[in-house]
Amino acid sequence: MFNPTLWRFRRFADVMPEMLNLQREMNRLFSAVGQKAPQDYPAVNIWEKDGAAVMTAELPGMDPEKMDISVSGDILAISGTAESQAFSEGGTYLRQERGIGNFKRNLTLPFQVDAQAVEAKYEKGVLRITLPRAKEDLPKKIKIS
Numbered sequence: 001m002f003n004p005t006l007w008r009f010r011r012f013a014d015v016m017p018e019m020l021n022l023q024r025e026m027n028r029l030f031s032a033v034g035q036k037a038p039q040d041y042p043a044v045n046i047w048e049k050d051g052a053a054v055m056t057a058e059l060p061g062m063d064p065e066k067m068d069i070s071v072s073g074d075i076l077a078i079s080g081t082a083e084s085q086a087f088s089e090g091g092t093y094l095r096q097e098r099g100i101g102n103f104k105r106n107l108t109l110p111f112q113v114d115a116q117a118v119e120a121k122y123e124k125g126v127l128r129i130t131l132p133r134a135k136e137d138l139p140k141k142i143k144i145s
Contacts, residue, residue, distance in 0.1 A: 041105065042103065042105065042127075043058045044105070046107065046109070048110075051133050051138070053111070053113070053131040053133075055128070055129045056127065056129075057126070058126060059080070060098065061082070061085070061098065062080060062082055062125070062127075063083075066080050066081045066083075067079070067080035067122070069118075069127075069129060071113050071115045072115070073112055073113070074108055074110070074113065075106055075108055076113070076129070076131065077104065077105070077106050078103075078107075079102070079103060079104040079105070080103060081101070082100050082103065083100060111134070112134040112136065113133065114134045114135065118131055
């Protein structure tokens with residue numbers, strides 16, 4: 001039942017700091033359950049294709065006029081406002097999982113972007129941004145003499 005040999009190798013005072021660290025870590029892990037962290041919204045995918053980065057972001061129900069996209073060097077910034085849906089008289093939410101309010105997300109790209117050639121399209125709730133690599137940032141072939 002109770003095995004006193006467990007206490008032979010460590011004193012309780014030696015274990016206490018480890019237990020407090022475990023408690024702090026558990027509190028940190030479970031403190032934001034069910035909430036998206038601001039840096040995680042919107043969800044994005046980024047890949048490279050033909051010398052350009054292509055980014056897609058899930059932004060359902062957004063008005064493209066209320067989105068702001070900017071590029072500075074290798075940083076892409078996306079921001080905007082998601083508004084709540086208006087109901088007819090007497091309507092209320094039964095469940096609300098899509099976020100509302102302002103958002104901002106900065107993404108670091110692996111290369112400098114030609115800001116003049118960036119293209120953005122918004123279709124069916126997905127924002128697609130094509131970010132061509134800057135000519136100055138392209139690898140240069142060096143001739144051996």
